[in-house]
Amino acid sequence: MKARIKWSKTGILKFIGHLDVQRYFHKAMLRAGLPVSFSKGLSPHQIMSFAAPLGIGMTSQGEYVDVSFDWSYTSREMMDRLNAVMKEGISILEFKQIEEKEKNCMSVTAAADYLVTFRGGHYFEEAFTKRCEPFFFQEEIPILKKTKRSEKIVDISPMILAIHSQDDGIFMKLVTGSAQNLKPHTVMEAFCNYLGYDYDPLGFQYHRLETYLEKEGRLLPLGSVGWDITEEIKPSDTGKGEAAKYE
Amino acid sequence: MKDLALREETLLTIEKPVRYIGGEVNSVEYEPDFLKKLRREDTIRFAMCFPDVYEIGMSHLGMKIIYDMMNRREDILCERVFSPWMDLDQEMRRDRIPLFALESQDPVFLFDFLAITIQYEMCYTNILQILDLSQIGIYARDRREDAPIVIGGGPCTYNPEPLADFFDIFYIGEGETVYYDLMDLYKEHKKSGGSRADFLHKAAATIPGIYVPSLYETTYHEDGTIDTFEPIYPDVPRTILKQVQVDLSHTFYQDKPLVPFLKVTQDRCVLEIQRGCTRGCRFCQAGMIYRPNRERDLDYLEKLADTMLDATGNDEISLSSLSSSDFRKLPELCNYLIDNYRSKNINIGLPSLRIDAFSLDVMSKVQDVRKSSLTFAPEAGTQRMRDVINKGLTREVILQGAREAFMGGWNKVKLYFMMGLPTEREEDMKGIAHLCEDVAMTYYKLDKEYRKGKVSVGASCSFFVPKPFTPFQWAQMCDPEEYQRRAHLVNDEFKAQHNHRSLSFKWHDAKTTVLEGILARGDRRLCKVIYDAYHKGCLYDAWTEYFHYDRWLESLEENHLDYHFYTSRERSLDEVFPWDFIDIGVTKNFLKREWNRAMEEKTTPNCHEKCSGCGAARFGGGVCYESKNQVV
Numbered sequence A: 001m002k003a004r005i006k007w008s009k010t011g012i013l014k015f016i017g018h019l020d021v022q023r024y025f026h027k028a029m030l031r032a033g034l035p036v037s038f039s040k041g042l043s044p045h046q047i048m049s050f051a052a053p054l055g056i057g058m059t060s061q062g063e064y065v066d067v068s069f070d071w072s073y074t075s076r077e078m079m080d081r082l083n084a085v086m087k088e089g090i091s092i093l094e095f096k097q098i099e100e101k102e103k104n105c106m107s108v109t110a111a112a113d114y115l116v117t118f119r120g121g122h123y124f125e126e127a128f129t130k131r132c133e134p135f136f137f138q139e140e141i142p143i144l145k146k147t148k149r150s151e152k153i154v155d156i157s158p159m160i161l162a163i164h165s166q167d168d169g170i171f172m173k174l175v176t177g178s179a180q181n182l183k184p185h186t187v188m189e190a191f192c193n194y195l196g197y198d199y200d201p202l203g204f205q206y207h208r209l210e211t212y213l214e215k216e217g218r219l220l221p222l223g224s225v226g227w228d229i230t231e232e233i234k235p236s237d238t239g240k241g242e243a244a245k246y247e
Numbered sequence B: 001m002k003d004l005a006l007r008e009e010t011l012l013t014i015e016k017p018v019r020y021i022g023g024e025v026n027s028v029e030y031e032p033d034f035l036k037k038l039r040r041e042d043t044i045r046f047a048m049c050f051p052d053v054y055e056i057g058m059s060h061l062g063m064k065i066i067y068d069m070m071n072r073r074e075d076i077l078c079e080r081v082f083s084p085w086m087d088l089d090q091e092m093r094r095d096r097i098p099l100f101a102l103e104s105q106d107p108v109f110l111f112d113f114l115a116i117t118i119q120y121e122m123c124y125t126n127i128l129q130i131l132d133l134s135q136i137g138i139y140a141r142d143r144r145e146d147a148p149i150v151i152g153g154g155p156c157t158y159n160p161e162p163l164a165d166f167f168d169i170f171y172i173g174e175g176e177t178v179y180y181d182l183m184d185l186y187k188e189h190k191k192s193g194g195s196r197a198d199f200l201h202k203a204a205a206t207i208p209g210i211y212v213p214s215l216y217e218t219t220y221h222e223d224g225t226i227d228t229f230e231p232i233y234p235d236v237p238r239t240i241l242k243q244v245q246v247d248l249s250h251t252f253y254q255d256k257p258l259v260p261f262l263k264v265t266q267d268r269c270v271l272e273i274q275r276g277c278t279r280g281c282r283f284c285q286a287g288m289i290y291r292p293n294r295e296r297d298l299d300y301l302e303k304l305a306d307t308m309l310d311a312t313g314n315d316e317i318s319l320s321s322l323s324s325s326d327f328r329k330l331p332e333l334c335n336y337l338i339d340n341y342r343s344k345n346i347n348i349g350l351p352s353l354r355i356d357a358f359s360l361d362v363m364s365k366v367q368d369v370r371k372s373s374l375t376f377a378p379e380a381g382t383q384r385m386r387d388v389i390n391k392g393l394t395r396e397v398i399l400q401g402a403r404e405a406f407m408g409g410w411n412k413v414k415l416y417f418m419m420g421l422p423t424e425r426e427e428d429m430k431g432i433a434h435l436c437e438d439v440a441m442t443y444y445k446l447d448k449e450y451r452k453g454k455v456s457v458g459a460s461c462s463f464f465v466p467k468p469f470t471p472f473q474w475a476q477m478c479d480p481e482e483y484q485r486r487a488h489l490v491n492d493e494f495k496a497q498h499n500h501r502s503l504s505f506k507w508h509d510a511k512t513t514v515l516e517g518i519l520a521r522g523d524r525r526l527c528k529v530i531y532d533a534y535h536k537g538c539l540y541d542a543w544t545e546y547f548h549y550d551r552w553l554e555s556l557e558e559n560h561l562d563y564h565f566y567t568s569r570e571r572s573l574d575e576v577f578p579w580d581f582i583d584i585g586v587t588k589n590f591l592k593r594e595w596n597r598a599m600e601e602k603t604t605p606n607c608h609e610k611c612s613g614c615g616a617a618r619f620g621g622g623v624c625y626e627s628k629n630q631v632v
């Protein structure tokens, strides 16, 4: 049986990188004693897939991971058991079952919402919050993209789906995923350029609010394709072994 | 939520900020446990430090045991401290940020104790960094009344003299025994308002294993060797008895190990199955200072394995001991782990096993034969040399082990050797290449059905460093150039072998070896040398990219010391060594006897076969009371 788990990352745990988060989840599953499924083969590993990685320094209330289990308690119980073994900073927000044939969350991620706030002492906030609209409605938002071999100008405006001021910060909805991906950092760099400021990477704090998939032209939270488990799922109900096939 | 000691801006610009934030699974919960203790008036704040970077320090078992043992007490709050990496080091110096402990993020200078575990010589400058960044004075004599008491522990304290000026106390021996006594004495002393000096004096006079270097004076002969070493007060003991935890099955162990966020060197549960070793290899310090060999009970270990795996969620558990094959309940323990954990996809690590039919059978059950490599530790290339070092391993046994391994499907083996051993001759050096060639030939002589492609035989060679309290403490070292010459000679011999394409040969840095040798058998005059080297920028000497041999030579020269005094000088059998005031149970007479036997190329049986009366039986337990032919 396949589950989509929504979680948050806050406080000091924002300093943990993506690989460390993966290892953290593997160990949390074992500590909680949950029947996570393993892949077949010579070096079996937990069947687990994370949505868009979160960079070091960023916080989030909209992270997702897909995990396969041999069987399951109710959603409530699974969440409680996981939260009981978590350290302050990572919390489980949702635990939903999804169709076995559902593509894993990494490959369906299409967009994400961010809230960018200001780290004190670096910038005059209003200069940004009052200019969101004109910045967003530019024909082109060029940014210099450097790779190892070349430098080229890229227009990021098609990848910015929305941007406006919100609660002392800037809200933005950006294209996210393995095919195309725009980081909020890049947007702020472009914003600084637009305003004629030097870009100071330490001037902003980034918080992810939600991660989306695209369905019939609409953006829906990754968790929306799942449902709550209200009755325990026994090993026999899950078609054990199925899970591995879809990995 | 606690506040972090470092600003976010700093944390976001340094490498791996997670090294400095604490908060790992199974660390002391800040609220409410931590705060509750902190609010008690009589709480002792104890900082436990491993003077190397987080990933290395967090892999160390001894530190975790002490951490757990201390925090079990209601009136002690133990926190961890590690060396800031080079990038943060610079920031801390520039902004005068005091070094802090991970749990509370409070500066170390607020603590009552700073205990530093000293595992290898190459971390000595890191110790000075810790003291310096903590802003508590590098030299013990400069420390203020309210500064933490700085304690040193661990294997290097079996010759604490090169660090004598920097520490208030050395704790000689295993941490489980008298730490609580020391803490109780401290509480009493705090209540009565005594001075720092009073406390140190009282600790030295009343608690066994406690060495307070400032209470002793050394005088030297004209040739630089020690004339006298005396306590300055009559009630301070002349010799310090090593502390031994005799019963290892009813004592502290971290049953809920910390789970670091970062991938540390030992990202697994570690099960210490026994302490000490019965073998008596003559170069091995651990084999002498941890005598007598003591095994833990099987059911204690089984329970511990269960609790640790449950509490951490680690997917690997590894046995730890100097020589796991000698643990008498090994088959039972392996079966238990395999039966209970293989089906749960938990990996089982079995290091330091002798390669034989039994170990190959177990290993084939716990690892992927085709991917893993097997390790042999012949240590020397010829039988003569192996007899000198008392390594009871013959060519036949090694080749038989290799043959069985190859037939079992392995085709990667590693062999560990040492060069520069006492009495080493050219044939012994070349013997390293020959033994490796024989191992490769063993593979190629097998029927084709057993061979899958090429065999890979990797030899790795370190240069021998004589250590205090070993039969080889009288041995002479070479200069770096000579080590290099020998390594090249062996390398050429490897190239001349028929199967040289299947063989590889690597060797350690010779200069690091020489510095390790200087510090290992050093005396108090080296304190100033370490201090000077640190101020010339030496730090993280164990990391090749930061090791500056020239700066060390400069410091020695400026202090008018010829390093050959510590390395290649011939020592007479009746010389007083800087570490002779420590009593490890094993007598100097036994060590001399063993040195002489080495020169005669005679081996000595292990403790299970026959007791050689080394002196360690005085601790009243362990192997000395199990073997039938007890000679006391």
Ligand code: SF4
Binding pocket: B291, B292, B293, B606, B607, B610, B611, B612, B613, B614, B615, B616, B617, B623, B624, B625, B627
């Ligand atoms: S006294 Fe005998 S049995 Fe005990 S450690 Fe020494 S040699 Fe081994």
